Amino acid sequence: MSDEKNNKKKQKKVTASKVVKTLLILILILAIIGGGAATGIVLSIIKDAPEIDPSNINSTLDQTSFIYDLDGNMVEKIQAAELRTIVGLNTMPEYLKEAFISIEDERFKDHIGIDPRGIVSALIDNLKSGGMRGASTITQQLARGLYLDPLDKSLTRKITEMYLALQIERVLSKDQILESYLNRSYFGQNAYGVQEAAQTYFSKDVEDLTLAESALLAGVVKGTNTYQPFYRVKPEDFDSSTHYEVGQTDVLGEKYILVYNQKSVDRQKVVLKKMLDLGKISEEEYNLALNENIKENLKPGEKKTYDITNYFTDYVKTQVVEALVEKLGYTKQQAEDELYTGGLKIYSTINVNLQKKLEDAYSNFTEILVGKTDNIKGPILVDWSLNKAGNVLDDKKNIIFFKKDNLMTDDYHLFIEKGTYELTDGNLIIRNNKLTPYKKHVDVADFYTIDERKNLVTHTCGSIMPNEDEFEIIDNGVKFKKNFLDKNNDFYKIDENENLLIDNKFFFVDKNGIVQPQSGTVVMDYRNGHILAIVGGRDVDGTRILNRATASQRQPGSAIKPIAVYLPALDNGYTAASAIDDIPFYNGNGQLWPKNWYTGYRGMHTLRKSVEQSVNVNAVKTLQSIGIKTSMAYLEKMGIINAAHPEKDNIITSVENRATNDENLSALALGGMTKGLTPLEMTAAYGAIANQGTYIEPIAFTKIVDKNGKVLIDNIPKETVVTSPQVAYIMGDILRTTVSNGLGSRAKLKNMVVAGKTGTTQNQADIWFIGYTPYYVTGTWIGNDSPKITLGKSSSTAAQLWQYINTKIHEDLEGKNSFEKPDGIVSASICTQSGLLASELCTQDPRGVVKTEIFANGTVPTKYCDMHVALEIDATNGKIANEYCPESVVETRIFIQRTPPYNPQDHNGIVPSDYQYNAPTAVCDEHNESNWVPDIIDDWFNDWLNKDREGNGEDDNDSEEIVPLNPFETNDNGNRNSNGRSKNRGNNNGN
Incomplete structure (x- = not known):
């Protein structure tokens, strides 16, 4: 036992001795640089340095980040998959190792973790040039990448880096350090480590690299943005006169052209020359490597995608990288490096139960929408x-x-x-x-x-x-x-x-x-912006290329109407009762436009019915009334337009493209947009209606914590008031009846109120349903990846899928048959033809046009309907009866009078389906004076005959003289006279 104690004491003395030596060396170096005062500074910095265990560097190399749900349950370990493949040092060619050592740290095999000669040399060079050339050894670079903030450029970080490098060198051999360094280094194009770099740029394993290729990779680590062998450009930015294409790639479904980077070869030549000067290669090897054609050698590797995560966690990773870049100033490469190797803890908004139900629904996509396919020749939908x-x-x-x-x-x-x-x-x-x-x-x-x-x-x-x-x-x-x-x-x-x-x-x-067809669905909690579940496509063999729920822009069709037209209209003078006339409308070229989903035109609609029946003409007329700029202002509030950073949204403004943009009636009223919108954007915008008029930015994670427990990002979503709760409630109630009474009826849920809207593009390439309940808002899109292939089904099919999904995700929730109503909502009896208060004449309209409508307090109409009139009509010809028309054919009927009047002759004879209820303007021309006199005589004779039978056959001195009256003469009451009697031929009194 005493021997064991003595051994422990000796071991402690040896360790203490090494630490003292390390400190002395470090102090000496800093003293050279900054004088004796550096001693106290160094000791203070080292005291605060992180505690490390260099013996587990190889395990920390693969330090995994984790994604958790809101309850803290681990959802996924983020693994580099094929982006990093660890290989042993003995697998790497000798000239690959020597290339890195030569250009990055020529005295690597001799120094103790820091290179005093390199520090002094760099200091002298910096004094001469006024620049800031670094002197980090390979060990220091490894220490920095493993334990320190790569963005920190302070002297404190540099001293800590030196101290940690000395610790690493005490525990690990040079081979272990070099192996860790070469497996950890980033080479651009999401390639980490020399093996993945070899596959990415040359489609070969690391052991098959040539000297020229090895030198090229060694040159990349100095600056991946500058020296990566090729870089991506979008096809529209490709210039064949200046770019040399080496290949193509897809990133999240978007095509890029890979362009050769001459700077990488310029850097390669520097590496080769350094190797020659240091005697690592011969003159012959040097010349052969220089003459090797790197352009021909470059062969972009195929990135294989494995089904290691679901669509939700894939999206979380994308959002984390963006947040690290935008909020913490990381470069994209640094952010991706931190995600895959930084040991982050990411707290997502995923509801695992809902995610599983959503994925289960998509696994039964065909059965849900088609049923059995045995008798179908194909393809379905x-x-x-x-x-x-x-x-x-x-x-x-x-x-x-x-x-x-x-x-x-x-x-x-x-x-x-x-x-x-x-x-x-x-x-x-x-x-x-x-x-x-x-x-x-x-x-x-x-x-x-x-x-x-x-x-x-x-x-x-x-x-x-x-x-x-x-x-x-x-x-x-x-x-x-x-x-x-x-x-x-x-x-x-x-x-x-x-x-x-x-x-x-x-x-x-x-x-x-x-x-095909493909589909995407997003489920959100509209009260806090939390994205709860995402499916970005129907999978084949687990392959996921494009997240169509978050990254695929498609034309939204009529699903755009509530957010771009009717919600802004309700907030700018319209009510749910406002009357809009579905009659022929014309574009700037004088052509009939747009078409409705039904044939022809149906006439007067309230705003509510215009939404319920998705009337294209009325959407266009309403948008024209409120103005394009008004619509766009509301879309900005709902997260569709990013005015500060237009490159980040999917709306094309006239500033971005004067010739082709979305500032037009087709795009904003009918959804015929240049690029389109994603299901996530549409779902979040509808969430503003559900959330009493307040838009909350959708988020996929709430917090990012680093490997040391420090909160890097507390992700609080931005909130924007779009409308008052009252206006939002009315819009929502219109969407509710669109489901209960309108075109969205296939989205109905049992024991759960639903508000929502369908959407179909003109060529039926895209079908949508966006809707919400008292719990969630869900957006569903269906379409082929190529819009040139259209669908055989309408938007009711999207509503059918939406209904199935939401039946599943609501099955354990309490049923609710109404939405929460804010204060300030009142109701009134209105006429659907005028949008005004209903009069007595309105109640006599045989179509039942009197309805109870809801209003925000203060917006109830104050006038009574002025459209309905009562007219005496000659039933034999439907014209206004004149004084010569026999009473036996005269009927009193209720009509409407449009303002301005509708004249079919102005529209090539087109008449709306309600035109039969239009007040006639023509007066009867079949009954006139020539047949009026016999009628008068006949009436007089019958009167005389009846009086004679009742009396003595003598004239009654008090009887009224029968005098034919002028049909256009009026009596004291202002009513037209006819047949010697006062008759009302056109009473338009609203009472």
Whole structure:
């Protein structure tokens, strides 16, 4: 026992001795730099340095971040997956290791973690140049990445970094340090570690790298933004005169072109020269490496996506990276590095129970919307157009997708039919629409299949990528030159039918494909902005490329009307009772526009009914009335428009593009937007209506905590008052009756009130339902990834899916049949034809136009209906009766008088369906004076005969003289006279 105690004492003495030596070395270095006063500063800084255990550096290299739900339950470990692949030092080529040591830390094998010579050399260089060249060793860089804030540039951080480097060197061997460093370094393009870098840039394993390629990677770590071998540009920003394309990639479904970066090779030459100067390579090796063509070597690796997370946690990661960049000033690379390796604790808003129910619903998508598919030829829900060969066509008869058998062999080689290719002078000329040549590449057409559940599945093919001097665009085709074919003798072969087969090793083929139609749904708590569940698409083999719920912009159709038209209108003088006339409307070219979903026009609607029946004409007229600018101001309040950073929203303003933008009636009243909106944006905007007029920014996480327990971000969502609670309630009540009485009836829930709106784009490429209950707001979109393929179903199908989802997520909740009503809501009896208070004449309208409507206090109409009139009509011709019309054919009827009057002749004879209730303006011309006299005589004779029978047959001296009256003469009461009697032919008194 005493020996054990003695050993422990000796061990403590040795450790203490090493620490003292370390401190002395560090103090000496700082003394050289700053004088003796540095001693106290150093001791103070070291005292506050984090405690580390260098022996577990390899485990901290993979320090995992976690995502939790609101209850603190762990949802997911964030793993780098294929973005980081750990390899042993013995797997790496010797010249790769020497390249990094030469350029980053030439005395790495000799120093103790810090390099006094390097520090002094850097100090002298900085004094001479006035610059700030660093002197960090590989060990210091490792310490900084593992334990310190990479954004901190202070002297305190530098001293702490030195101290930690000395500690690391005491515990780990040089090989262990170098291995950790090379596996941890970031190389751009989301590639961490040399293995992933080798795959990303050269599509090979690290052990297969050449000297030139190794030197190139060694040069990247100095600055990934500056020296990464290629970078991404959007297709619209690609300039063939200045850019050299090395490949293409998709990031969250968005296409990018990968452009060669000459600065990476310039840096590579610096690395190679340093290796030569240090004797790490020979002159011959140096020259061979310089002459190696990096442009040809670069071959972007295919990023494989694994189903390691659901759509929700994928979105959380995206939001965390954005928050670290925007709120803490990280670069995107630093933020991603922190996410994947920083040991963060991220507290998300996910409701795991709702997420599971939502995903379960999508796993039964076909059964929910179609049922059994045994008797369906396919594809389900898709309205497609095929040519005779079975290829899918767009509305211009162009092929969008080839039938798989028309494009590929069974083993996915591209086949080119006999007669569409020729071999001339060693060149291969192809004239076939399966290939589309561009200046830098040759695109291969896409294809489709039908799966066992009768779903359309679309498959993407990549591009053939010869060098510029290896192919040529010719008339109606492409020429692959002899030098390309000689270098790639397996590029093609000719089968027994003389068809040309191009090997699939020369282009990418998505063999799994993407099922169509696609869909996305978001569930939110509108009271706090928490996103509770997300599904961003229907999956095939677990592959997730695009989160359609959060990142896919689609035209919202009529679902835009409540937020862009009617809510702003209700807040600017309109009421739910306001009358809007559905009659022909014309665009700027004098053409009838827009069309309604039904044929023709239906006439007078209240604003409520205009929403319930999704009347396009009335939406356009209302928007025109309130003004485009008013609409946009409300969309800004609801998070659709970001005026401060327009590049971050999906609305195109006239400032951004004067020629093509969304500041028009089509975009804002009918949802025909340039880019469109995401289901998340639409859902959050409807949440403002549900939340009594207050918009709350949607959030996917509430807090980020670093590995040391420090709160990095407390994510409090921004709140914006859009309207008063009263206006929001009325809009919500209109959406409620849109479900109970209108086009959204398929979204009804049992024992749960629902408010919502459908949306269908004009070409039926997109269908929507956005709705809410007293608990949640949910937005659902359905459509094909290619809008050129339309749907065979209307928005009621989206409402059907919405109804199924919400039945599941509400099944354990208490039923509620009404929404909470704010104070200040009153009701009144109104006429739906005028929007004013109902009069006695309104009650006589046979259509039942008197309704009870709700209003915000102070907005109830103060006038009575002035549209209804009572007229005496000649029943034989429907015209206003004149004084000659026999009483036997005269009837009193109730009509409406439009202001201004509607004249069908002004609209090519078009009449709205309620035109029969329009007050006639023509007076009867069938009964006139010529047939009036006999009637008078007949009346006189009958009167005389009756009097004679009753009396003595003599004239009554008191009897009224029968005098024909002027039909246009009025009596003392202002009523027109007829047949010697006062008759009311046109009373428009509202009482």
